[in-house]
Amino acid sequence: MxxxxxxxxxxxxxxxxxxxxxxxxxxxxxxxxxxxxxxxxxxxxxxxxxxxxxxxxxxxxxxxxxxxxxxxxxxxxxxPTYGPLATCDPQSLIVPLRPGGVVQLRVDTDDRAPIVEPAQKYDSLLVSELAVSPYLPEEQRGDWVLARAARGKELICGYVRMDQIL
Structure with a gap:
């Protein structure tokens, strides 16, 4: 139910x-x-x-x-930390990406949604395997992905636009 x-x-x-x-x-x-x-x-x-x-x-x-x-x-x-309602599950967000520039994390999949923290460069982003699967047609990938952003030992949860990380 x-x-x-x-x-x-x-x-x-x-x-x-x-x-x-x-x-x-x-x-x-x-x-x-x-x-x-x-x-x-x-x-x-x-x-x-x-x-x-x-x-x-x-x-x-x-x-x-x-x-x-x-x-x-x-x-x-x-x-316990500020961010999206979605849970950044460490079991499913396991694929590391290294975006070249700054990344903006938001609390939802909308450019009008509040930011999690000011845009910045992260050591890496952890996303799901499905989000970056080469077998998923590009038109089905979506514009946003839930990610765990790593800065040193700190992990920050948020949604990021796909065009910022790929």
Whole structure:
């Protein structure tokens, strides 16, 4: 069963639902453990599905917890680190890329989405195998990819335009 939790904002005398949910499940996920109002947002507790450690019926084995909030009208993670709601799963983001120039990480796949941090050069970016597969037709690759940007030992999660990294 698919379940999604959304944030609603009060704007000009009416309720406005943000376009992206702060957490959602699909048929392969466990039910969401909890969504709780906390200072600065909503604490989300759920489980991440790991295809090599679980099957679809198991529903996820890796516990995740974060606080979701709103920045400039966009849902974002505010704790433990600021970034997109998507989880930068170290099990799936494993292909290292070394972009030649600066890269701009954003919280969503839109140039209007808030930036994660100022554009800069990273040591490397880790993306999924599918994102850079030579077998995937170019028209199916998409304009954006979720990446873990490495700067020294620090890893920063965000969406990046494909034309900045390939």
């Amino acid at each position: 698919n379940v999604a939790w959304y944030i609603w904002l009060w704007s000009d005398g009416s309720a406005l639902q943000l376009q992206q949910p702060i957490v959602s499940t699909t048929r392969c996920d466990r039910p969401i453990e909890a969504v709780t109002a906390v200072t600065g947002g909503f604490e989300v507790r759920a489980f991440l599905f790991q295809s090599d450690q679980d099957n679809c019926g198991g529903g996820g084995v890796v516990p995740i917890s974060y606080v979701a909030g709103v920045r400039d009208g966009w849902p974002v993670r505010v704790r």
